[in-house]
Amino acid sequence: MSPDRLSTTFAALADPTRRAILARLISGEVSVTDLAEPFEMSLPAVSKHLKVLERAGLIARGREAQWRPCRLEAGPLKAAADWLEHYRRFWEQSFDRLDDYLRELQKKEKKNGRKK
């Protein structure tokens, strides 16, 4: 996956409606009409979001003329998660530091407890 592909993925995810659409597809295929319903949006507005998701390869659509269900395509999400994985040690470090701090605090409290 080239860097531009990753940019397209992140750009597509940078919208709460598009993320909500992907979340709805977790439970399976959904028709465009059913997708539009909870968002109180016009069908053209939802279609626009779907086109962005489709171009980013995040969804695929059935070929049935009447009912073109949308389904989730996980490939680009995996690539995004793989990219983020390189930074995991940074957020785990922050938690480690918090852990160390809390342990230090507990030790001090125990010490003070004994003194009393």
Added chain:
Amino acid sequence: MSPDRLSTTFAALADPTRRAILARLISGEVSVTDLAEPFEMSLPAVSKHLKVLERAGLIARGREAQWRPCRLEAGPLKAAADWLEHYRRFWEQSFDRLDDYLRELQKKEKKNGRKK
């Protein structure tokens, strides 16, 4: 983290130069001048990218007047990874299906091997 915070994070990540800047900060704090060097970009162009990253909370900058080093801030990256985590089973399923297919193929080959 509100949905808008997540949109800001994904929008900031939707650029190869900004992702390259974050990658450079993996090894530690870097000055803006040093950051600009490998990109063959003007300092103002790099500064613009840094502002986007700073607004998204992905980097923080030192307060020293002369040398304002940038460092990585992992919080928003963790939030993005947490969001993507909901979709993990989708890409793992695809690998499982590939696994099943390969196992089926091996079984068939063994059978054919015995027949020969």
